[in-house]
Amino acid sequence: MKHSATQTLITIVAVFLLTACASGPENNPTARVNIKQIDTQLEKDVPQKESDALFxxxxxxxxxPYRYGGNSRKGIDCSGFVKIAFAQLFHQSIPRTTHLQSHVGTPIDYEDRQYGDLVFFKTGFNTxxxxxxxxxxxxxxASSSKGVIISRLDSPYWADTFWQIRRVN
Structure with missing residues (x-):
């Protein structure tokens, strides 16, 4: 059976859409982070420790804004955001894709999670x-619906799609 160029292109686009970094709805107002508290933390002039640098x-x-495959302030996806943070803050190079990033470092039990650990989610078929x-x-x-934001792990969407935590040293 022969495939036309159009069929091949449709297949490639479908694969990209199915493997894209995806984010779910942030509709639960009770599951949001206190942004004023975070903004207070952000007002520090000079980072005193690594965690301040992350803030x-x-x-x-x-x-x-979110942009699949993006790696600039004009648009970024989740794995690009993580890759740039590691390069700028920790002077470490990690893979570009979420799939490859999910194999970096050491798996951590949920109860042992710490500031700066990577949290991974399975948000759809092969996503x-x-x-x-x-x-x-x-x-x-980097949320596909709201760009770079802070969300809660215990919101219904993220709790349902949670997969693993990894620590990269």
Missing amino acids: HFYKTWHKT LHVGFYLEDNSFMH
Whole structure:
């Protein structure tokens, strides 16, 4: 059976859409992070520790729109956001895709999660999502619906799609 160029192109586009970094709805107002509390943390002039650097990184990228395959302030996807953070903050190179990032570092039990660990989600058939665990059950990530934001792990959507936590040293 021969495939036309159009059929091949449709197949390639379908594969990209099925493997794209995806984010779910942020509709639960009771499951949101206290942004005023985070903004207070962000007002520090000079980072005193690594965790402060991660908050400053968030402040720089906050509300950057989502763009599949993006890697700039004009648009970023979840794995690009994580890759850039590792390069700028930790001077480490990690893979570009969420799938490959999900094999970096060491798996961590949910109860042992710490600030800066990577949290992974299975958000659809063959679709993964990644972000940085912060504290108080929150994580920062590039959401496909709202850009770079902070969400709660215990919101219904993220709790249902949670997959694993990994620590990269």
